[in-house]
Amino acid sequence: MQLFYTNHIVEGMAMLPEDESQHVIKVLRKRAGDVIYVTDGMGTLFEGTIYEAAAKEVRVNLEVLDKREKDTPDxxxxxxxxxxxxxxxxxxxxxxxxxxxxxxxxxxxxxxxxxxxxxxxxxxxxxxxxxxxxxxxxxxxxxxxxxxxxxxxxxxxxxxxxxxxxxxxxxxxxxxxxxxxxxxxxxxxxxxxxxxxxxxxxxxxxxxxxxxxxxxxxxxxxxxxxxxxxxxxxxxxx
Missing domain, CATH: 3.40.1280.10 (SPOUT methyltransferase, trefoil knot domain)
Incomplete structure (x- = not known):
């Protein structure tokens, strides 16, 4: 599983940062309809379906797969x-x-x-x-x-x-x-x-x-x- 990070999440939709978007489109060659995995950096793992794919801006619809409590040393x-x-x-x-x-x-x-x-x-x-x-x-x-x-x-x-x-x-x-x-x-x-x-x-x-x-x-x-x-x-x- 390849994981992407964004803090731009509103009502089940997310926009990936430019560097992440470029990796999705130019390196992985993902397109609209493809699935990626996303975290908000606060313990949630999402399955994201791409609905807008541009080199500088990838937008995805999110579905929660897992919500984890912090399990690393404090x-x-x-x-x-x-x-x-x-x-x-x-x-x-x-x-x-x-x-x-x-x-x-x-x-x-x-x-x-x-x-x-x-x-x-x-x-x-x-x-x-x-x-x-x-x-x-x-x-x-x-x-x-x-x-x-x-x-x-x-x-x-x-x-x-x-x-x-x-x-x-x-x-x-x-x-x-x-x-x-x-x-x-x-x-x-x-x-x-x-x-x-x-x-x-x-x-x-x-x-x-x-x-x-x-x-x-x-x-x-x-x-x-x-x-x-x-x-x-x-x-x-x-």
Whole structure:
């Protein structure tokens, strides 16, 4: 099954975005009367029958096939974009495939890159959602300063920080993470969080956690966290 996404749905009819329309017409060579599968990114799977087929605008009549409750980890990953663009885009793709639905890019003292490409990141996330047949659209938040994130008193989640500089032994994320609770984990840049940032996090109730005995690249750390969270979610539902 090939899945398409649109948020332009009114009374059982949908219009696909231009890039999706072009794929339907020019790549798949679909025409009026053909059937495609569509999601609204909010848990609904539709069977869509094309009634207007143009390269820049495909319109479909929809019939609900399935409505799913969110069955992926309620884990937000706040992560510093890597200097290498491809590595961060790889992280987004793989994290979404594993069920990540919320990513917050963060700027840190040691960030080597402070240029956001949120429109491109969102396209990558939507593509990964469709490829893996998830029905919930990932949210790629605007980048935020990590100090603002750590000081956010209204953040109603289990708060964890993956920090290499902790003197005392930290609990492993795989043990500290509770799949039954909304959670957030902060993952720093290649140079790690600064001591000031880590102190601010701990002062505001963020728990230091370990991702293992070895030093991981930023994107590898994000992927590892999501893999463990997905496994815990699976075990909780089994």
């Amino acid at each position: 884990l937000t990953i706040a992560i510093a974009p890597t200097k290498n663009r491809d590595r961060f885009e790889w992280f987004i793709e793989k994290a979404v495939e594993l069920g990540c639905t919320e990513i917050i890019p963060i700027w840190c003292d040691n960030s080597e890159r402070k240029h956001a490409r949120t429109d491109r990141w969102e396209k990558i996330a939507i593509s990964a959602m469709k490829q893996s047949l998830h029905l919930y659209k990932p949210v790629i938040h605007p980048p935020t300063d990590v100090d603002d994130l750590f000081a956010n008193a209204e953040l109603d989640k289990d708060k964890m920080i993956a920090w290499l500089g902790e003197d005392e032994p930290s609990a492993f994320f795989s043990e500290a993470y509770d799949a039954s609770k909304p959670s957030i984990i902060a993952i720093g840049p290649e140079g790690d969080f600064s001591d000031d940032e880590a102190d601010l996090a701990k002062t505001n109730g963020w728990t230091p956690v370990s991702l293992g005995h070895y030093r991981l690249r930023t994107e590898t750390a994000g992927f590892t966290v999501m893999s463990w969270a997905a496994q815990k979610q699976f075990e909780a539902e089994s």
